[in-house]
Amino acid sequence: MDRRCLGWLVLACASVAAAGDAEAPGPRSVASVLEETHAAAMDIIRDAGTQFSIGAFIARQNAELLVPQLAAVAAATDGKAVGELNDVQQSFLNGTMNAADDMRRSERYPRKKATAMLAQSDALLSTLSATYRYPRVLDFSPRYIVAPAHATPLDIVIAGHALDARAPALSLQGSPCELRDTSADQLRFRCQLPPIADTHALGYLTLALATYPSRPWWGVLVDWMQAAPTPIRYTLALALVPRTVGGFDATARVNTGDDGLEASVIVPVGEVDWGGTRNVALPEGAIFVILHGRQADGRVYEDTSSEAAPHPWYAATIDMKARRMAIRARALDEALAQP
Structure with a gap:
C-alpha cells in the first residue's frame, strides 16, 4: 500500500477513536436558550430603532418589553435543562426564541410577529409557578x-x-406621571410633555414603569413584617416623530425673454405638515421645474414638471400653465402604514 494512503488511513482511524472517546454534548440549558433570545431582542432594538414605520416602532418597543420578562424566566428556571420543563413550557420557550429570531431577520417588521414574540413569553411566564404573578406588560x-x-x-x-x-x-423623561386609573389588566397615567425642539429626525422618549409582583390576599396582613419588595421595571420607548412630512426646495428654469436666454431660479418651498398642503407660485416665464423632497425618514425624491409620481408620504402636482405647484402630504397614521 502506498505510504500516503496508509498515512490517511491511520489519521482517519485516530479521528474516529478520538470522537468515540469525546463526551457527548449534555442537555441544553434553559439559560442558553434565553441568552440567544436576549441577543435577538437586543439586535431588534438596535436595528428597528433606526427605521421609520409603525411596524419598526412596535418591533423595537416589544423587544424592550421582552428583556425583563426573559430575566424573570431565567430566575425562575435557574440551573434547569430544557428537558426538565414540561412539553407546554418547552413549546413556549422555543416559540419565544423562534419568534425573536424571526423578527430579527425581518426587513419590514410585521406587527403580528412583534405581538407573537411577547405573547409566547407571556404564556411561558404564566406556566411557571414562580412567575405566574409576575407583572407582564x-x-x-x-x-x-x-x-x-x-x-x-x-x-x-x-x-x-x-x-x-x-x-x-x-x-x-425622568418626570413622574400621575396615576389616573388602575386595574390588574390596565394602567392609565397622565404625563406632562414639555415643548420639544423639532430636530427633523426620529427620536425616542423614555417611559420608565415600576410595578410589583402581585400578592395573595393574606399578603397585606404580613406586609408590615417584611421589607418592601423589589420593583419590576420596564422601559417603554415612545417614538417621537418630527412635526412635518419633510422639507422641500425647487428650481425653475425661466425664459428671461432676452433673445431666448434662460435662467435658473430658486423657488422657496419649505416644510409641509402631516396631512397638509403647500401651494407654491411659480415664477413668470417658468418653462421647467424640478422639486426636491427629503422625507422625515431620510428618503429623497425628485419630481419635475414632466413627471411627478406619487411617493409614500406625499404627492406633488406641477401645473406650468397655471404657474402653480402643490405638495399634498399624507396624514401621519396613513403615512406610517405605508411600506
Whole structure:
C-alpha cells in the first residue's frame, strides 16, 4: 500500500477513536436558550430603532418589553435543562426564541410577529409557578407622537397582566406621571410633555414603569413584617416623530425673454405638515421645474414638471400653465402604514 494512503488511513482511524472517546454534548440549558433570545431582542432594538414605520416602532418597543420578562424566566428556571420543563413550557420557550429570531431577520417588521414574540413569553411566564404573578406588560399606547411645540398633557395606557399591585409608577423623561386609573389588566397615567425642539429626525422618549409582583390576599396582613419588595421595571420607548412630512426646495428654469436666454431660479418651498398642503407660485416665464423632497425618514425624491409620481408620504402636482405647484402630504397614521 502506498505510504500516503496508509498515512490517511491511520489519521482517519485516530479521528474516529478520538470522537468515540469525546463526551457527548449534555442537555441544553434553559439559560442558553434565553441568552440567544436576549441577543435577538437586543439586535431588534438596535436595528428597528433606526427605521421609520409603525411596524419598526412596535418591533423595537416589544423587544424592550421582552428583556425583563426573559430575566424573570431565567430566575425562575435557574440551573434547569430544557428537558426538565414540561412539553407546554418547552413549546413556549422555543416559540419565544423562534419568534425573536424571526423578527430579527425581518426587513419590514410585521406587527403580528412583534405581538407573537411577547405573547409566547407571556404564556411561558404564566406556566411557571414562580412567575405566574409576575407583572407582564403586553401593550401600551400611544406608540408614537408628534414632537409638540408647546407643553402638552399626554395620556399613557399600559395593558398586560398583574399590573396593579402596590403603587405602580411611571415617569416620562425622568418626570413622574400621575396615576389616573388602575386595574390588574390596565394602567392609565397622565404625563406632562414639555415643548420639544423639532430636530427633523426620529427620536425616542423614555417611559420608565415600576410595578410589583402581585400578592395573595393574606399578603397585606404580613406586609408590615417584611421589607418592601423589589420593583419590576420596564422601559417603554415612545417614538417621537418630527412635526412635518419633510422639507422641500425647487428650481425653475425661466425664459428671461432676452433673445431666448434662460435662467435658473430658486423657488422657496419649505416644510409641509402631516396631512397638509403647500401651494407654491411659480415664477413668470417658468418653462421647467424640478422639486426636491427629503422625507422625515431620510428618503429623497425628485419630481419635475414632466413627471411627478406619487411617493409614500406625499404627492406633488406641477401645473406650468397655471404657474402653480402643490405638495399634498399624507396624514401621519396613513403615512406610517405605508411600506
